Amino acid sequence: MLISNDVIIIKEENGLRYMQFRKLLELGINHLYTLKSEGIDFKTGGPLEEESYQVIAKFLKIPRDKIVIPKQTHTDCVKCVNEKTFQEDLKFTDGLITDKKGLALATKNADCILLNFYDPVKKVIANVHSGWRGTYKKISEKTVVKMINNYGCKPEDIYCFINPSIRVDHFEVDEDVMELCKEIFKFTNRTDDFIKKGRVFEGKQKYNIDTVLINKILLESLGLKPGKIIDCEICSYCNKDEVASARGNGPGYRLAVSAIMM
Numbered sequence: 001m002l003i004s005n006d007v008i009i010i011k012e013e014n015g016l017r018y019m020q021f022r023k024l025l026e027l028g029i030n031h032l033y034t035l036k037s038e039g040i041d042f043k044t045g046g047p048l049e050e051e052s053y054q055v056i057a058k059f060l061k062i063p064r065d066k067i068v069i070p071k072q073t074h075t076d077c078v079k080c081v082n083e084k085t086f087q088e089d090l091k092f093t094d095g096l097i098t099d100k101k102g103l104a105l106a107t108k109n110a111d112c113i114l115l116n117f118y119d120p121v122k123k124v125i126a127n128v129h130s131g132w133r134g135t136y137k138k139i140s141e142k143t144v145v146k147m148i149n150n151y152g153c154k155p156e157d158i159y160c161f162i163n164p165s166i167r168v169d170h171f172e173v174d175e176d177v178m179e180l181c182k183e184i185f186k187f188t189n190r191t192d193d194f195i196k197k198g199r200v201f202e203g204k205q206k207y208n209i210d211t212v213l214i215n216k217i218l219l220e221s222l223g224l225k226p227g228k229i230i231d232c233e234i235c236s237y238c239n240k241d242e243v244a245s246a247r248g249n250g251p252g253y254r255l256a257v258s259a260i261m262m
Contacts, residue, residue: 001242002019002035002234002239002242002243006022007021007022007023007230007231007232007233008020008021008022008232008234009021009022009025010035012037013059014055015037015038015039016034016037016040016055016059017034017035017036017037017242018032018033018034018035018037018059019032019033019035019163019164019232019234020032020033021116021161021230021232023159023161023230024116024118024159024161024230024260027118027120027159028262029118029125029260029261029262030060030104030260030261030262031116031258031259031260031261032056032059032258032259033114033163033164033232033256033257033258034052034056034256034257034258035242035243035256036241036242036243036244036254036256039051039052040052040055040254041254041255042108042254042255042256042257043254043255044255052257053067053069053106053257056104056106056257056259057104060104060259060261062102062104062261066102066103066104066261067104067106067259068081068085068090068096068098068103068104068105068106069087069090069106069108070090070093070094070095070096070107070129071087071090071091071092071093072093072094072107072108072129073091073092073093073094074094074129074131074133074134075092075093075094075134075137075139076094076134076137076138076139076142077092077093077094077095078093078094078095078096078097078126078128078139078142078143078146079093079095079096079097080096080097080098080146080150081096081097081098081100081103081105082098082100082103083100083103094107094128094129094130094134094139095107095126095127095128095129095139095142095143096126096127096128097117097124097125097126097143097146097147097150097151098124098125098126099122099123099124099125099151100262101261101262102261102262103261103262104259104260104261105125105126105127105259105260105261106127106257106258106259107127107128107129107257107258108129108255108256108257108258109129109131109163109164109165109236109244109255109256109258110236110244110245110246110249110253110254110255110256111131111165111166111171111236111237111244111245111246111247111248112129112130112131112132112134112165112166113129113130113131113134113135113162113163113165113211113212113215114127114128114129114130114162114163114165114258115127115128115130115140115143115160115161115162115163115215116128116160116161116163116258116260117143117144117147117158117159117160117161118158118159118161118260119147119151119153119154119157119158119159120157120159121153121154121157122147122151122152122153122157123262124147124151124153125260125261125262126143126147127258127259127260128140128143130211130215131211132171132173132177132209132211135211135214135215136180136181136184138218140160140215140218140219141218141219141221141222144158144219144222144224145222154223155222155223155224156223156224156225158224158228159228159229159230160219160224160228160229160230161230161231161232162212162215162216162229162230162231162232163232163234163258164232164234164235164236164239164243164256165211165212165234165235165236166235166236166237166245166247167210167212167235167236167237167238168194168196168208168209168210168211168212168213169208169235169238170208170235170237170238170247170248171208171209171210171211172198172199172206172207172208173206173207173208173209174204174206174207175204175205175207177207177209178195178207178209181194181195181209181214182195185214185217188217188221190217193210193213194209194210194211194213194214194217195207195208195209195210196208196209196210212231216229216231236248243256244256
């Protein structure tokens with residue numbers, strides 16, 4: 001069972017179970033990552049989706065229309081948003097940035113990495129969905145570059161918080177995905193650190209890829225301080241009874257939400 005520790009707090013209020021980062025709370029930022037709760041599921045078009053967002057809005061103490069939700073399609077598209085941003089503007093979008101108070105940036109996952117960013121100097125937040133495709137497209141790197149170029153942020157000021165996601169022991173891929181990873185990230189000279197030879201299954205060699213480590217390497221290479229990249233270290237697959245996991249739960253899996261606002 002997931003419990004609070006030095007990095008995270010696990011809470012339950014009014015039937016909603018969720019996780020928060022201690023440091024992000026210390027910085028005064030309202031946020032949460034939803035854990036499995038009865039009646040909560042953010043699957044697009046699902047019967048519980050809108051009711052679930054209403055619960056989040058109540059938790060954040062904002063109107064429902066102040067929750068900004070991108071149409072995630074595993075892209076590297078990151079958009080800057082404000083009160084005038086329309087849902088139509090967020091098609092094919094997997095990352096959001098804002099410097100506006102009272103707007104909650106939301107992303108969804110069920111194994112993919114969700115990264116929350118905060119610059120306490122420039123007062124800028126971001127929320128990014130980075131599955132293996134987004135990781136290969138370096139969406140986390142592009143988010144930080146946009147924070148720098150559009151808002152004047154400095155990398156050394158930016159915090160990054162990594163929510164529950166599938167971890168290396170359970171992120172298993174075939175040779176084609178592994179070779180693509182090796183080619184894209186060969187410039188790091190660390191492919192042996194994040195690509196591991198796995199089991200042989202049905203006559204095929206499998207590989208395990210540490211996408212979380214790849215994102216950490218990308219962010220550190222941009223100048224983020226290692227101590228400001230804060231990982232909850234929760235594997236969604238290992239904790240599939242409490243955390244949304246497509247690989248762990250199968251076809252009936254639910255989607256979780258990470259929301260962050262100033």
